[in-house]
Amino acid sequence: MEAWEKVYIDGEAFLQDVHATPGCIACHGGTPETVVKGEAHVGLAAKASANPQRTCGSCHPEYAELARTSAHRLLPGYLEVLKERGADFTNPTLVTAYNNHCTSCHASCGDCHISRPSALGGGLLAGHQVKKVASVWLTCGGCHSARVADDYRGNHEGIPADVHWQKAGMACTKCHTADDYHARGHGTRYDGDPEPGCQDCHPEVQPGTEIAQHDSLHLGMLSCQVCHSAGAVKSCFGCHTGVDDQGIKYFRTEGTEMTFKIGLNPLQSPERPWAYAPVRHAPAAPGLYDFYAEGLLPEFDAVPTWKYATPHNIQRNTPQNASCTSCHGQDALFLRAEDVDPATREANRSVIVPPDRLPAPLPVIPGVTAPATEEGG
Amino acid sequence: MHTTHTNLYWIKRNRGWLLLFIALLAASVGLWLLFDGPAAADVTLPRVEAASSEVALAAAPAALSANASAPAVESAPAPESSELAAVAPSSDNCIACHTNLEVLQTLAEEPEQVHSTEASGEG
Numbered sequence: 001m002e003a004w005e006k007v008y009i010d011g012e013a014f015l016q017d018v019h020a021t022p023g024c025i026a027c028h029g030g031t032p033e034t035v036v037k038g039e040a041h042v043g044l045a046a047k048a049s050a051n052p053q054r055t056c057g058s059c060h061p062e063y064a065e066l067a068r069t070s071a072h073r074l075l076p077g078y079l080e081v082l083k084e085r086g087a088d089f090t091n092p093t094l095v096t097a098y099n100n101h102c103t104s105c106h107a108s109c110g111d112c113h114i115s116r117p118s119a120l121g122g123g124l125l126a127g128h129q130v131k132k133v134a135s136v137w138l139t140c141g142g143c144h145s146a147r148v149a150d151d152y153r154g155n156h157e158g159i160p161a162d163v164h165w166q167k168a169g170m171a172c173t174k175c176h177t178a179d180d181y182h183a184r185g186h187g188t189r190y191d192g193d194p195e196p197g198c199q200d201c202h203p204e205v206q207p208g209t210e211i212a213q214h215d216s217l218h219l220g221m222l223s224c225q226v227c228h229s230a231g232a233v234k235s236c237f238g239c240h241t242g243v244d245d246q247g248i249k250y251f252r253t254e255g256t257e258m259t260f261k262i263g264l265n266p267l268q269s270p271e272r273p274w275a276y277a278p279v280r281h282a283p284a285a286p287g288l289y290d291f292y293a294e295g296l297l298p299e300f301d302a303v304p305t306w307k308y309a310t311p312h313n314i315q316r317n318t319p320q321n322a323s324c325t326s327c328h329g330q331d332a333l334f335l336r337a338e339d340v341d342p343a344t345r346e347a348n349r350s351v352i353v354p355p356d357r358l359p360a361p362l363p364v365i366p367g368v369t370a371p372a373t374e375e376g377g
Numbered sequence: 378m379h380t381t382h383t384n385l386y387w388i389k390r391n392r393g394w395l396l397l398f399i400a401l402l403a404a405s406v407g408l409w410l411l412f413d414g415p416a417a418a419d420v421t422l423p424r425v426e427a428a429s430s431e432v433a434l435a436a437a438p439a440a441l442s443a444n445a446s447a448p449a450v451e452s453a454p455a456p457e458s459s460e461l462a463a464v465a466p467s468s469d470n471c472i473a474c475h476t477n478l479e480v481l482q483t484l485a486e487e488p489e490q491v492h493s494t495e496a497s498g499e500g
Contacts, residue, residue, distance in 0.1 A: 008476070025465045032469075035470050252496060
């Protein structure tokens with residue numbers, strides 16, 4: 001997108017819209033008396049909805065209220081995990097580190113409804129039109145790309161797209177409702193009931209129905225994605241932060257890998273009772289904030305770095321559910337101690353599958369072969 | 378007596394200005410209470426969630442709360458809503474430029490991307 005396209009206002013589409021009524025200055029400020037670019041932009045707030053109470057909230061107080069506490073805006077998951085790792089948010093050094101590196105993903109109203117994410121270079125979505133429904137790929141996918149959108153669309157070589165996209169063409173908003181997007185920020189996104197839950201649309205998945213593997217044992221032990229995730233997902237390793245001698249803040253990450261690992265469910269609860277769930281590695285490292293001071297995360301090992309995952313690459317038939325022996329006896333599918341960096345093994349103790357909890361190889365019964373599998377997703 | 382008479386005369390003569398002054402003062406106090414006064418703290422600082430989402434905000438210092446409430450912006454803060462309610466200045470100059478392809482193609486510049494040489498890896 002060219003620089004001019006990013007700031008071009010569609011005179012026909014936007015200026016006829018009710019959102020143009022207050023005028024540019026009302027939301028963005030600036031200096032209206034001049035036509036000299038530099039002077040006109042003095043006092044300009046490019047991201048006018050950064051404080052939604054004062055702009056969007058003038059006409060949409062109910063949404064401004066939601067935005068005030070929205071998970072997309074507050075990113076409470078970061079705070080939750082950092083607190084569990086011992087982060088002391090009364091320590092100014094920790095707060096500086098956090099604010100320098102961990103707040104750039106906040107999304108305000110305009111970030112979804114008017115603009116493209118800065119990760120994509122920013123700019124207006126469509127001539128400043130206010131989109132009631134955000135762009136699935138530019139907006140949702142712009143921020144949730146590597147860990148959701150690429151999986152969902154099948155952008156990883158050799159791994160099919162999610163059947164919900166591949167066959168049904170379902171956009172993000174089909175399952176994730178506006179209430180979800182605007183939801184209050186507290187805890188992590190996995191707090192409470194799975195929303196959406198697979199069985200919300202697939203209530204037929206119950207023990208005693210036509211699929212033998214949907215027995216009470218498997219359904220009780222395994223999250224749906226254990227069997228129906230079609231392949232590896234992106235795991236990120238390491239994250240170190242700092243400020244260089246030019247005063248520029250930076251990240252250093254240690255690379256990414258495509259991994260498919262089944263771990264012990266680190267979030268086992270009445271809402272997620274299964275014993276096993278897919279896990280992926282988060283970009284977390286004990287020395288995340290060491291540039292600022294050592295020991296800012298004294299309880300780092302309290303939270304696994306291999307975290308609960310819900311891969312968006314669902315298929316009916318997958319490599320691990322092709323037959324009983326595609327899973328039983330396939331130790332490499334599971335997160336074992338040797339798969340984990342020794343420096344973080346203690347942190348991951350709750351998700352590493354110990355040898356006695358790996359599904360044992362099935363006995364070979366002469367004359368009995370593995371069940372045939374259906375073609376297709 | 379004479380002084381009192383003079384004062385009354387002055388007040389009568391300037392009654393209009395005095396009323397205007399009092400009205401402006403009352404309006405200013407009202408606006409302050411509405412947008413910048415103690416009540417404004419409830420608007421700008423997420424006290425509701427601090428009470429109900431302990432993890433996110435209760436333990437966070439003011440700096441962090443303020444940041445969470447109003448994420449850093451690239452430029453100056455948005456105008457007060459009192460300005461929204463008032464008649465905003467004309468946006469004609471803004472519109473004239475931002476709807477003119479030729480002008481934008483000439484003037485629009487990509488913000489300078491600042492990358493540290495220390496940065497490495499994805500993300």
